[in-house]
Amino acid sequence: MQMTELQFKLIKENLRLLTSKPCFYKEKLTGIDIESIQSQEDFEKLPFTWKGDLREAYPLGLQAVPDEEIVRIHSSSGTTGTPIIIPYTQKDVDDWAKMFARCYEMAGITALDRIHITPGYGLWTAGIGFQLGAELLGAMAVPMGPGNTDKQLRMMRDLQSTVLCATSSYALLLAEEIAKRDMTDKIYLKKGVIGSERWGAKMRKRIADELGVKLYDIYGLTEVYGPGIAMSCDCECGMHYWDDYVYFEIVDPKTGENVPDGEIGELVVTTLRKQGAPLIRYRTHDLTRFIPGSCPCGSKYPRIDTLIGRTDDMVKVKGVNIFPSQIEDMLKGVKEASSEYQFMLDHMNGKDVCTLFVEVNKGVELKEAAKVIQKEFKEKIGITTNVKPVAIGDLPRSEKKSTRIFDNRY
Numbered sequence: 302m303q304m305t306e307l308q309f310k311l312i313k314e315n316l317r318l319l320t321s322k323p324c325f326y327k328e329k330l331t332g333i334d335i336e337s338i339q340s341q342e343d344f345e346k347l348p349f350t351w352k353g354d355l356r357e358a359y360p361l362g363l364q365a366v367p368d369e370e371i372v373r374i375h376s377s378s379g380t381t382g383t384p385i386i387i388p389y390t391q392k393d394v395d396d397w398a399k400m401f402a403r404c405y406e407m408a409g410i411t412a413l414d415r416i417h418i419t420p421g422y423g424l425w426t427a428g429i430g431f432q433l434g435a436e437l438l439g440a441m442a443v444p445m446g447p448g449n450t451d452k453q454l455r456m457m458r459d460l461q462s463t464v465l466c467a468t469s470s471y472a473l474l475l476a477e478e479i480a481k482r483d484m485t486d487k488i489y490l491k492k493g494v495i496g497s498e499r500w501g502a503k504m505r506k507r508i509a510d511e512l513g514v515k516l517y518d519i520y521g522l523t524e525v526y527g528p529g530i531a532m533s534c535d536c537e538c539g540m541h542y543w544d545d546y547v548y549f550e551i552v553d554p555k556t557g558e559n560v561p562d563g564e565i566g567e568l569v570v571t572t573l574r575k576q577g578a579p580l581i582r583y584r585t586h587d588l589t590r591f592i593p594g595s596c597p598c599g600s601k602y603p604r605i606d607t608l609i610g611r612t613d614d615m616v617k618v619k620g621v622n623i624f625p626s627q628i629e630d631m632l633k634g635v636k637e638a639s640s641e642y643q644f645m646l647d648h649m650n651g652k653d654v655c656t657l658f659v660e661v662n663k664g665v666e667l668k669e670a671a672k673v674i675q676k677e678f679k680e681k682i683g684i685t686t687n688v689k690p691v692a693i694g695d696l697p698r699s700e701k702k703s704t705r706i707f708d709n710r711y
Contacts, residue, residue, distance in 0.1 A: 302562060302591050302603065304341040308548050311573040312344060312581075319579060324365045325358050326581060345550070345559060349569065350583045355524060356383040363578040364388045371577055376424040377523045384424075387523055388577040394433070396574055400543050401434025401529035407541060407600070408492055408517045408532065410464055412439030417462035417490075419453065419471055422446050426527025431466045431494075434529060440464075447471065450478055461489040465514065469495050469504055473640070474698040476511035490514050496521065496528045501629025504640035518607050524583060525570050531605060539592040539604035546574055549605065550582070551591055554612045562591045567612055568605065586611045588624075616646060616708050618653055621683045625705050628657070631681040637661050637670040641696045644686075648710040655686035660693045 304312075316335045319326035329348065338344055355363060363386070364371065370390045377385040389397075410416070416435040420427030428446055435442040443462055445453055453475060456462070465472060472495055479488055490512055496519035509516050520540050521528035531542035542549060551566040552559050560566040568587045572580045588611060592604040610624040617623070623644075632638045639660040647654045657678065661670045671688040678686050 302549065302551075304344070304548065305544070308544065308573060309341065309344070312548065312571060313338065315573070315579055316581070319365060319581075322365075325354075325363050326365070326579070329354070330581075347582055349557065350580055352385070352524075352584075352586075355385040359383045360386050361388060365579055366390055366576055374424075375426045375523055375527065385524060390576040393526070393575055393577050396546060397430060397526045397529060398433040398437040400526065400546055401430055402437040403543060404494070404519055404529050404532035405434055405438050405440070405464075407534050408494060408515075409535065410438065410440065410492060410494075414463045414492075415441040415443060415460055416464045416466060417443045417445060417453075417457055417460075419445050419447055419465070419467040419475075420496075420528075426521070426523045427496075430521070430527040430529050450475065454478060454482070454484060457490070458484065458487050463489055463491050465490050465493045465512070467493065467495060469508065470698060472508045472512070473504060476508050477694065477698070480511050485511075485513070488512070492517065494519050494532075501626070501640060502633050503629065503638075507640050520605075520608070522585060522587075524578075524585075525572060525580060526575070530570075533607070534596065534598040534600060536596055536598045538596060539606045541596065541600050541602040541604050544603055547571070548573055549591075549603075551589065551605075552584075554588075560590075562593050565590045565606075565609065586613050588612060614706065616706055618646060618655060619684050623682060623684075623706075627682055628678075628705075631677050632659065632674075634681075635674055635677055637665045637673055639693050641693075642705060643696055644706045646706070646708045646710055653710065655684065656689060657686045658689045658691055658696060660696055661690045663693065665690075 320330050320335055371388045372391050373389045373394060375387050418428055418431045420431060422428035432442045432444050443456060443460055445456060472493055479485055491514055493512060493514045493516045495516055505516055518533040518540055519528050520531035525547060530547050531540040533540045548571040550559055550569040552569050554567040565588055568585045568589050570580060570583045570585060588609045589605045592606055596604060609626040615622050615624050628642060628644060632642060639662055642657060642659040645656040659674060667690045670690045675688045
């Protein structure tokens with residue numbers, strides 16, 4: 302993707318500022334002549350920023366402005382290792398709200414909507430991000446947070462919520478509960494804004510059908526504001542990202558070289574206007590691609606594809622690289638299978654053993670389903686796996702992100 306003049310100007314200003322005062326990037330970019338960066342190609346020679354860099358900067362080593370300018374901190378949602386702490390100025394918070402309001406507008410959500418927010422609040426960016434955007438838009442925010450499904454459904458019904466904001470896992474849980482309690486005709490939902498984890502076509506269809514809503518993908522990460530830096534539109538052909546606030550690159554995960562537009566690679570993000578903790582060439586581990594050309598919706602903002610997975614989601618089994626997206630695509634073509642699965646890897650008697658637990662549709666004969674799924678897995682993914690069909694609802698549901706691949710070999 303070609304860098305615009307405005308993006309280059311903002312990046313250059315940011316680099317000058319960051320190397321002129323004591324902060325994380327002054328040290329990281331030591332020895333680099335900022336004034337020698339005269340083009341996109343020069344910029345692409347700068348070193349990447351890694352998650353490890355951000356952890357080493359704990360607690361506030363990323364802070365690039367004086368203490369009196371920081372109004373809030375957030376932290377990554379990961380549960381392992383040293384947390385990543387991101388400080389925000391008031392301008393950062395305001396800019397984030399503007400981007401989030403754009404996301405809602407991209408989905409046709411207006412001030413007349415009632416936005417039911419189930420992602421978590423606190424150090425995690427999700428809940429408060431959804432709320433900031435709703436308030437700037439002028440819509441009614443219903444700040445539920447996760448959990449307490451009985452109360453969720455009561456508020457959804459009594460307050461006549463029209464938009465559901467959730468992870469795909471929790472949206473599915475709520476959809477199943479609404480159907481189970483025969484509440485479908487008592488719910489007023491029209492749209493769902495879903496983020497935080499990738500989800501397959503089969504899961505998307507189940508949520509949309511059971512809730513009777515139009516679904517939209519939202520993208521973001523704590524290190525770069527939070528959710529709200531990209532959003533799908535009615536055309537469902539990728540996510541538009543706000544290129545006046547963030548600069549995107551897609552690189553080969555192994556070489557770090559930029560790949561041609563349209564090819565899949567790892568998303569790298571540079572912030573253009575962030576003050577509290579700017580990021581230069583941050584490797585997200587998210588796998589996607591640029592979608593060339595203009596979108597039928599008419600938006601001027603460029604697009605990336607919906608995420609196909611993460612570089613750190615991949616597992617290698619018997620020489621074969623496996624991503625969750627491959628399993629989801631395989632299940633999409635199996636009419637007996639539902640959307641939910643868990644893929645278990647164990648090492649027994651000197652060899653790797655794979656087991657796929659998968660929910661199958663009602664009325665399906667389990668043994669026959671297992672044979673069909675095993676055959677499809679072998680043909681589409683290239684290895685043999687033990688298939689254990691289970692009834693719909695038997696696999697655990699999550700209020701946050703669902704774990705689908707469990708590697709117990711090490």
